[in-house]
Amino acid sequence: MLGLNPIGFLIGSFTARFVIDKFGRRYTLLASMVPVVVGTVIAVSVTIGWMLMMTQFLWSFGTAILCTVQGIYFAEIADKDIRGTLSLSTRYMFNLGNLLVIGAGPFISYQTLNLCLLFIPLTFLIASFWIPETPYYYLKEDKVNEARKVLMQLRGIKDEKELDSQLALIEMNVKEDMTRSSSVKQLFSGAKYRKAIMIVSGLKITSIFTGTVTIRQYFGRILQEGRIPKEMEGTVFIVFGAVGFLTAIVASVLVDRLGRRPLLIGSYIVTGVCLAAIGIYFFLQDAVLVDSAAMSPYGYLPFIGILLVTVSSTIGFNSIVNFMPAELFPLNVKAIAMSLNGILSGVLGFAIAKSYQDIKDLCGIYTVFWIFTVFSCAGGVFCYYLVPETKGKGLAEIQEMLQSPWLELRTYDGTAKFNIGDNKDSEEERASLTEVTKI
Numbered sequence: 001m002l003g004l005n006p007i008g009f010l011i012g013s014f015t016a017r018f019v020i021d022k023f024g025r026r027y028t029l030l031a032s033m034v035p036v037v038v039g040t041v042i043a044v045s046v047t048i049g050w051m052l053m054m055t056q057f058l059w060s061f062g063t064a065i066l067c068t069v070q071g072i073y074f075a076e077i078a079d080k081d082i083r084g085t086l087s088l089s090t091r092y093m094f095n096l097g098n099l100l101v102i103g104a105g106p107f108i109s110y111q112t113l114n115l116c117l118l119f120i121p122l123t124f125l126i127a128s129f130w131i132p133e134t135p136y137y138y139l140k141e142d143k144v145n146e147a148r149k150v151l152m153q154l155r156g157i158k159d160e161k162e163l164d165s166q167l168a169l170i171e172m173n174v175k176e177d178m179t180r181s182s183s184v185k186q187l188f189s190g191a192k193y194r195k196a197i198m199i200v201s202g203l204k205i206t207s208i209f210t211g212t213v214t215i216r217q218y219f220g221r222i223l224q225e226g227r228i229p230k231e232m233e234g235t236v237f238i239v240f241g242a243v244g245f246l247t248a249i250v251a252s253v254l255v256d257r258l259g260r261r262p263l264l265i266g267s268y269i270v271t272g273v274c275l276a277a278i279g280i281y282f283f284l285q286d287a288v289l290v291d292s293a294a295m296s297p298y299g300y301l302p303f304i305g306i307l308l309v310t311v312s313s314t315i316g317f318n319s320i321v322n323f324m325p326a327e328l329f330p331l332n333v334k335a336i337a338m339s340l341n342g343i344l345s346g347v348l349g350f351a352i353a354k355s356y357q358d359i360k361d362l363c364g365i366y367t368v369f370w371i372f373t374v375f376s377c378a379g380g381v382f383c384y385y386l387v388p389e390t391k392g393k394g395l396a397e398i399q400e401m402l403q404s405p406w407l408e409l410r411t412y413d414g415t416a417k418f419n420i421g422d423n424k425d426s427e428e429e430r431a432s433l434t435e436v437t438k439i
Contacts, residue, residue, distance in 0.1 A: 012338060037057045183336070205344075207318060215372075255320065278369045
């Protein structure tokens with residue numbers, strides 16, 4: 001059953017690629033809720049095993065489309081000073097949903113719970129009818145007047161000259177991006193996208209292989225193996241959900257104040273330390289076979305460790321990794337890149353969900369946590385040396401930063417430079433750019 005989530009996410013991410021640019025961001029947001037509503041209706045109506053599996057698939061499918069498009073939508077409507085905060089608002093709402101299910105689930109029937117869950121996507125569908133399309137998409141479709149109206153609405157600009165200036169700047173960037181082709185081949189062959197691909201792939205791989213999603217899926221079993229008293233499990237789950245919700249709010253406040261890099265680096269380091277400690281606990285319990293009486297005072301260590309992992313990962317990489325690709329890729333390949341990023345999530349998520357139990361049975365649960373530790377530490381090193389800061393930068397500024405021959409990254413000791421390839425456009429790309437009208 002756990003393997004259905006990443007499979008649904010994979011297929012949903014693949015589907016999103018063909019919908020986002022064809023029908024627009026707004027209509028894709030609306031469409032993403034349809035499979036979620038259908039899946040919830042099935043869950044309310046039937047209790048047959050394979051139908052419930054279909055429900056899980058539909059939920060993951062719709063969520064994948066939503067996750068793919070929402071990052072693009074927020075990046076294209078938000079001012080650069082609040083882009084991170086606005087993007088992370090979805091994270092704490094997601095965690096609020098988890099908390100409500102965890103808190104209410106034990107006290108109401110299965111059907112009542114699903115009826116309550118049905119209310120949420122229906123509310124989203126109704127509310128989303130009034131949200132505007134992004135100015136970037138309108139300009140991409142040569143609808144300048146519509147883009148002007150939306151930009152004035154979103155930015156609250158009353159000065160005509162300032163509005164025309166901002167619109168002209170966005171239009172110039174859109175025209176420049178759209179002179180390049182929008183294909184998977186172009187994404188992987190174009191030198192222009194090389195750094196963005198490397199950064200996004202590195203973040204996605206390390207974040208998934210820290211195992212935070214898998215730990216959440218197996219949370220109950222891990223606590224049982226850590227010998228948490230059974231009567232405490234209900235309280236533990238509620239505390240876990242509440243901490244996740246509150247931490248996500250903190251993350252949304254910090255991301256545009258401290259920046260992406262400090263939060264990413266710090267979260268990987270803290271997560272790595274906590275995962276290593278949990279691994280040591282299980283090593284002493286299962287491999288060294290320390291007497292249970294001696295281990296009893298430390299029985300809450302797995303729960304506290306997982307709680308700290310939840311805090312650190314939510315403040316950092318688990319939140320930032322979801323919207324950073326929308327900042328790093330230009331308009332012509334943004335939908336494709338976000339879709340492929342979701343597909344990578346599905347593939348890696350499926351692999352880790354299916355291999356968790358096998359590695360645990362073969363090498364012990366402590367080995368699993370130490371593997372997670374290695375990837376967490378690797379993520380911290382990767383972010384320190386190769387991930388740029390995008391806080392306070394417009395989308396055009398980010399592209400300019402990524403296209404320089406040398407990628408300059410500000411570290412805590414000064415400025416380090418790393419040559420990771422010539423990002424100059426090919427002859428074909430440069431020729432196409434000469435057709436852009438300069439404003």
